[in-house]
Amino acid sequence: MPAAAKTGNEAMAEAMRQINPDVVAAYPITPATEIVMIFAQFAADGLVGTEYIPVESEHSAMSACVGAAAAGARVMTGTSSQGLALMYEILPIATALRLPIIMCEVNRALSGPINIHCDHSDTMAARDFGWIQIFSENAQEAYDNTLQAVRISEHSKVKLPSMVTTDGFIISHCMERVEMLGDKEVQDFIGEKKAEVSLLDVTKPVTIGALDLQDYYFEHRRQMAEAMKNVAPVILEVAEEYSKLTGRKYDLIEEYKLADAEIAIVALGSTCGTAKVVIDELREKGIKAGMLKIRVFRPFPAERIAAVLNKIPAIAVMDRSDSLNTQGGPVYTETCAALYNHPKRPKMINYIYGLGGRDVTLDDLRSVFSDLQSIDKKPLFNYLGVRD
Amino acid sequence: MANLKELSVRQDPLTGGHRACAGCGFPQIVRMVLLSSKDPVVVISATGCLEVTTTIFPFSAWNVPFLHNAFENSAATASGVEAAYNAFVRKNKIKGKINFVAFGGDGGTYDIGFQSLSGAMERGHDLLYVCYNNEAYMNTGVQRSGATPRGASTTTEPAGKVSSGKTRPRKDLTKIMAAHNLPYVAQAAGGYYMDLIKKAEKAFATPGPKFINVLQPCRLGWGYKPELTMEISRLAVQTCVWPLYEVENGIWKVTMNVREKKPIAEFLKLQDRFRHLFKPGNEQLLADLQKEVDKNWEELLKKGAP
Amino acid sequence: MSEEKKPGWKELPEGDVLEAGTAAKFNVAGWRSEKPVWSKDNCIQCMICWIVCPDSSVKVVDGKMTGFDYDHCKGCGICSHECPTKADKRAIVMEQEKK
Numbered sequence: 001m002p003a004a005a006k007t008g009n010e011a012m013a014e015a016m017r018q019i020n021p022d023v024v025a026a027y028p029i030t031p032a033t034e035i036v037m038i039f040a041q042f043a044a045d046g047l048v049g050t051e052y053i054p055v056e057s058e059h060s061a062m063s064a065c066v067g068a069a070a071a072g073a074r075v076m077t078g079t080s081s082q083g084l085a086l087m088y089e090i091l092p093i094a095t096a097l098r099l100p101i102i103m104c105e106v107n108r109a110l111s112g113p114i115n116i117h118c119d120h121s122d123t124m125a126a127r128d129f130g131w132i133q134i135f136s137e138n139a140q141e142a143y144d145n146t147l148q149a150v151r152i153s154e155h156s157k158v159k160l161p162s163m164v165t166t167d168g169f170i171i172s173h174c175m176e177r178v179e180m181l182g183d184k185e186v187q188d189f190i191g192e193k194k195a196e197v198s199l200l201d202v203t204k205p206v207t208i209g210a211l212d213l214q215d216y217y218f219e220h221r222r223q224m225a226e227a228m229k230n231v232a233p234v235i236l237e238v239a240e241e242y243s244k245l246t247g248r249k250y251d252l253i254e255e256y257k258l259a260d261a262e263i264a265i266v267a268l269g270s271t272c273g274t275a276k277v278v279i280d281e282l283r284e285k286g287i288k289a290g291m292l293k294i295r296v297f298r299p300f301p302a303e304r305i306a307a308v309l310n311k312i313p314a315i316a317v318m319d320r321s322d323s324l325n326t327q328g329g330p331v332y333t334e335t336c337a338a339l340y341n342h343p344k345r346p347k348m349i350n351y352i353y354g355l356g357g358r359d360v361t362l363d364d365l366r367s368v369f370s371d372l373q374s375i376d377k378k379p380l381f382n383y384l385g386v387r388d
Numbered sequence: 389m390a391n392l393k394e395l396s397v398r399q400d401p402l403t404g405g406h407r408a409c410a411g412c413g414f415p416q417i418v419r420m421v422l423l424s425s426k427d428p429v430v431v432i433s434a435t436g437c438l439e440v441t442t443t444i445f446p447f448s449a450w451n452v453p454f455l456h457n458a459f460e461n462s463a464a465t466a467s468g469v470e471a472a473y474n475a476f477v478r479k480n481k482i483k484g485k486i487n488f489v490a491f492g493g494d495g496g497t498y499d500i501g502f503q504s505l506s507g508a509m510e511r512g513h514d515l516l517y518v519c520y521n522n523e524a525y526m527n528t529g530v531q532r533s534g535a536t537p538r539g540a541s542t543t544t545e546p547a548g549k550v551s552s553g554k555t556r557p558r559k560d561l562t563k564i565m566a567a568h569n570l571p572y573v574a575q576a577a578g579g580y581y582m583d584l585i586k587k588a589e590k591a592f593a594t595p596g597p598k599f600i601n602v603l604q605p606c607r608l609g610w611g612y613k614p615e616l617t618m619e620i621s622r623l624a625v626q627t628c629v630w631p632l633y634e635v636e637n638g639i640w641k642v643t644m645n646v647r648e649k650k651p652i653a654e655f656l657k658l659q660d661r662f663r664h665l666f667k668p669g670n671e672q673l674l675a676d677l678q679k680e681v682d683k684n685w686e687e688l689l690k691k692g693a694p
Numbered sequence: 695m696s697e698e699k700k701p702g703w704k705e706l707p708e709g710d711v712l713e714a715g716t717a718a719k720f721n722v723a724g725w726r727s728e729k730p731v732w733s734k735d736n737c738i739q740c741m742i743c744w745i746v747c748p749d750s751s752v753k754v755v756d757g758k759m760t761g762f763d764y765d766h767c768k769g770c771g772i773c774s775h776e777c778p779t780k781a782d783k784r785a786i787v788m789e790q791e792k793k
Contacts, residue, residue, distance in 0.1 A: 022475035025468060049479060051471035056507030060464035063504065066457050067432065067468025073475055075468075093457055098709035159708065197711050199453045200473055200482060202428035205714040207448035209456035212710065216445045219703040220710055226703070392741035393757040404749045404766020405717035410725055411770035415748040442717065445710070449717035581745050615771030618746050 001246065006178040008171035011139040012078070012104040012164070013038035014178075015146035017048055018186035021102075022073035022193075025053035025064035029083035030116045031168040032106040036078050058083035062090040062101075069099035070208050072198035074150070077101065080168060081108035081122045088126060094161045095130030095224055097209060100153030100193075101161040103131075104146060107269065107320075108168040109356040117357020118168035120268065121321035123297075124330045130224050132162040132231055133298040135268040139176040141295075142166045144248055147181070150190045151238045157230040167270040169357065185245060231299045252301035254293040257283060258308055261290030263372035266309070266335055267318040268294050271353075271360055278365040289369050294331065302338035309335070310344040314375040316368050318384075322352045328381050347375050353384035360385065389586050395423045399451055401431075406449035407441040411614025413604040413621065414438050414520040417578045418491065421518055421600070422452065424588035427485040431455070432469060434462035434496030437527040438520060460500035463508035463517055466490035470513045487592050488515040494535035495525045497601075498561050502534075509568045509597040516591045516598040519561070522606035530609040530661075534559045537629075539677055540661045542609075547664035552673055557680060565599040566635040572598040574634040574643075578605075579621030583632055583643055590636070603630045611660020623655040628685040633692060640692025649685070652678050718766075722749070726769030728788045732761050736785040743773035743786060 006014065013035045016024070024043075026036035043052040051068075055061045061077050069075045079087065084105060094101050109115040110122050123133060134149060136142040142164065149162040166172050181189070197206055212220055232252055243249040256272070257279055258264060267275055272293040282289040292308060294301070309315060317336075319329020327333055328350035339345050351368060354360045364385050371378050401422040408415055414437065422429050430453045433439045439456045442449040457465040466488050476482035490508075492501050497519040505517060524542050525531040532542040538557040541547035545554045562575045572594045576584040584602060591598040605620040607613070612620060624630035625644055629652055632644035653674065656662035665674050737759055744752040744759060751767040753760045774786040 022479075023468060023471045025471070049475065051475040051478075053467060053471050053511065055464060055467070056503060056510070060461060060467075060504050060507055063457055063461035063464035064468030064471065067455065067465035067470075068472040068475075069468075070455050071430075071469045071472035071476075073468075073472035075472075089458060090461070096710055197709060199430055199455050199469060200476065200486065202430070202453060202484075202486060205451060205453040207443055207450050207454045207712040207714065208710065210443035210445045210448060210710055210712050211440055211456075212445045215700060216706075219701070219706050222703040223706065223708050227708075392745055393739075396741055396744055396754045397757050400750050402750050403715045403718040404751050404763055405720035405722060406749070407720075407722070408748060410748075410768035411772060412748045415750070416746055419750070420745065443712070444717075446712055447717040447720045448712040448714060451715045453714075578746075613771075615775035617748075617770075617772055618776050 001179045001181065003177055003179040005175045006139055007173050007175050008139040008142045008166040009034035009106070009173065010038060011143040011178045012146055012166070014180060015143050016076055016104070017042045018181070018183050019076065019147065019150055019190060020048045021050050021076045023051045023053065023068035023075045024077060025055050025061045025068065026077045026079065027055050027058045027061045027083060029058070029080045031108060031172045032078045032080040032083070032104065035104050058086040059090065062087040062094065065101045066090060066094050066097065066099060069094070069101050070097060070199045072195035072200060074193040075101045076103070078104035080106040081110055084122045084126060085110060088129070091126055091129040091131060096220060098159040098227070099161060100159055102146070102149050102153060103161065103163040105163040105165045106168045106172045107165050115356040118170050119320045119355045119357065123163065123165050124321040126163070127298055127330060130160060130228065131298060132160055134162065134164045134296055135294065136164065136166045136171060137270060137272045137293065139171055139178050142171060143178050143180060144242065144246065144250065147186060147189065148238050148242055148250065152231065152234050154193055155234045158227055158234055160227050160231065165269070170270040179246070181245060189242070189245060228299050232301060235296060250295065252296045253304050254295060255308055256291040256293060258290040258292060258312070260288055261312050262288040263314045263369055264290040264292060264312045265316045265318055265368060266292045266294065266331060268297065268331065269320065271318060271320065274360055274362065275365050278362055278369065282369055287369070300334050305335060305338045306342045309339060309346055310342045312346050314372040315346050315348045316372055317348055317350050319350060319352050320354045322355065349375060349378050349380050349382060351382045351384040358385050389589055390424070395585070398423050401429065401450065401452045402442065403449045403451060405447060407444060408437065409608055411607045411617050413522065413578055413606060413617045417520050417584070417602050417604055420578065420581050420584050421489065421588040424585050425487045425592045427487050429487045429489055430469060432462050432466040432488070432490045434492035434501055435459035436493035436496050438491055438493065440527055459496055461504045462490040462492045462496060462501060463505040466515045467508040467511060467513040470515050490515060490517045492517070492519055493527070494519060494521040494523055495533045498534035498559060506568065509565065509570055509599060512597055514595055516600065519601045520604045521601055522604045522609060523558070524609050526606045526609045535561065539665055539673060541664060542661070552664060552670055562601045569638065570599060571596045571637055572634070574600045575630070576600055576632055577603040577621045577625050577630055579618040580625060580632060580644060587634060609661065612658050616658060620655070620658055623650065623658070626650045627652045627655040628681050629655050631685060631688055633688060642688060642692055642694040645694035652681055721765045722768055723764055726767065726791050728769045728771060729764065729767065729791050730762055730769070730771070730773050730786050731789050733785050736779050736783045738779060738785065740778060742776050742778060746772050746776045748772065
């Protein structure tokens with residue numbers, strides 16, 4: 001399998017080249033800009049058969065994606081932060097029209113204050129729009145997740161859009177070794193897109209995006225809920241197939257030394273890499289530390305999470321965004337909810353950390369594990385790495 | 389140019405049974421434009437009266453493919469549809485010409501959808517954008533828009549004891565679109581249907597981005613008897629309040645000469661939205677409005693005499 | 695119109711998609727207070743009523759006006775107002791709808 005040093009952005013752009021979508025519509029924004037710049041060059045060099053639309057805003061990017069996908073095209077885009085926020089209005093429309101659009105989303109703090117660095121506030125604010133959300137720990141995962149997302153989104157039981165995320169700068173701009181499939185292998189893996197309905201079929205005209213009043217809206221929303229329910233088994237099915245090609249096996253969650261853990265953290269994205277180093281170090285000292293990485297945040301794998309976390313007495317849930325609701329971050333509230341109806345509920349505290357690209361050091365995570373050893377002394381809601 | 393008889397044997401793009409008001413002005417505009425295409429059409433519409441009244445689930449009045457996305461993005465959405473078509477043509481997955489038509493009301497075109505329109509036109513997508521311009525947000529209850537003319541009373545800039553309605557003239561969107569250097573830009577009115585049909589035919593025969601701004605009287609928002617829709621549309625032209633012209637590859641041409649310009653009062657007095665202008669004290673405003681119309685007409689004639 | 699049983703979410707096609715032209719099944723005759731009445735003898739077949747009708751309710755067969763579609767006509771009167779026939783030989787006149 002060919003391997004090369006790639007940044008997260010390069011890895012995602014490479015995945016896009018191999019997917020060779022029919023249409024890409026995108027607008028520049030730090031730190032996702034590179035993905036579309038690299039892809040625009042692919043298009044300019046004739047390396048892809050894609051219609052590349054250099055739109056005048058992210059709102060138009062997502063609007064054009066919806067138009068193209070409704071026309072039956074395989075469609076991709078990429079963005080970050082304010083760009084994603086400008087798309088928010090159209091994201092749930094893509095869901096409602098059941099359009100399997102794929103977005104490479106590079107997590108960046110939402111304004112304000114304006115900031116270009118990583119946190120998860122942009123993606124988390126988009127969590128209830130019916131998009132599948134897959135978080136990547138590194139460039140390799142960014143590549144692998146992007147390819148798998150096409151299959152997941154386009155599955156006939158799903159037909160929902162996906163955003164595959166990396167962490168701004170931490171993954172997007174850092175060079176790592178990435179193993180890639182050959183172009184033909186990718187094409188064979190993703191297959192042809194089969195659209196059940198196409199706006200371009202003039203012999204069988206359809207109306208897409210009709211007005212639902214009180215008598216139909218609820219039924220259509222219920223269908224979307226069902227589609228989201230279908231996602232988890234499809235993710236596992238696609239992961240199984242992908243592992244045969246690559247040897248890399250993915251799941252909804254990843255357990256790291258959790259089986260016998262007495263203290264554990266729950267985290268998403270690049271922090272998981274840092275945490276693994278700390279956990280290894282603690283294990284050497286005989287401290288039974290572990291981690292649950294959530295790869296798929298939407299659909300939220302609540303049952304799986306509850307099944308592994310209930311046995312662990314003390315848990316810290318790490319949130320790289322703050323809901324400003326006085327009840328912790330979104331990962332914390334959802335993890336708590338996942339365990340609420342379980343007969344064994346661990347003690348769980350929350351850390352808001354790393355906002356606006358604030359560095360997350362090994363020492364920061366060491367302090368969290370240290371806190372967990374006397375969890376009863378800690379408040380439920382904590383801020384990690386902020387100056388008092 | 390096809391005559392009415394020839395057009396009448398083509399398939400009607402709209403069925404009856406939609407929920408537009410009795411005497412509405414936009415279904416005819418939609419039909420006139422779409423019937424002018426010899427090739428199949430695909431329609432993309434902004435949120436607004438047109439979309440709301442024609443697609444109440446499970447009843448669609450569209451006999452042609454139709455997509456609605458949101459309010460401010462019919463041009464961007466259409467650009468995606470057109471791009472998909474180009475990709476499929478290149479990959480040999482689709483054959484045959486399709487004309488792409490995006491519709492938006494004046495709110496969705498002059499105001500909230502202006503950026504999307506400007507971007508799509510600048511990028512050069514092969515599509516026709518048609519604004520059905522009824523000069524206010526009619527779908528939500530007659531709120532003022534950037535297309536509302538000076539002196540008109542709307543629910544968000546109403547005439548009152550100390551107000552004579554909208555204080556500023558509308559923006560000249562047709563001119564703004566002409567400044568995009570598009571191959572074809574036109575201003576039309578439903579009342580002059582052969583003029584509109586001819587313009588739509590021209591637009592469909594022209595590759596690249598096209599824009600037509602069609603004045604659409606709204607019996608509810610303008611306040612007049614429903615049977616007068618076409619007549620009021622013609623009066624807008626005959627008073628030079630809404631001149632008919634086109635800009636073809638930069639060449640301006642008035643397409644409907646008005647030799648004996650009627651006073652604007654003949655257009656205004658039929659409509660409730662201008663009723664306050666005829667009360668004592670508003671004589672100067674009426675005179676100013678007339679002056680403004682005269683000046684714009686003279687300027688237009690200098691650009692492209694009929 | 696008759697109240698049909700509405701489909702549940704399992705029966706509805708996914709994706710907010712409709713077949714073309716289903717509004718033809720929606721009857722708006724009840725909106726009318728007046729209706730247009732056509733006189734074949736006075737009609738000059740100019741097709742103006744057809745192009746100005748907002749409700750696609752002028753029935754045309756082989757390029758000829760053949761009458762009105764009263765399921766979809768809302769009685770706005772544009773057709774009658776725009777009809778170019780002379781006052782003593784009107785092809786379209788508006789009549790009060792009988793209750």
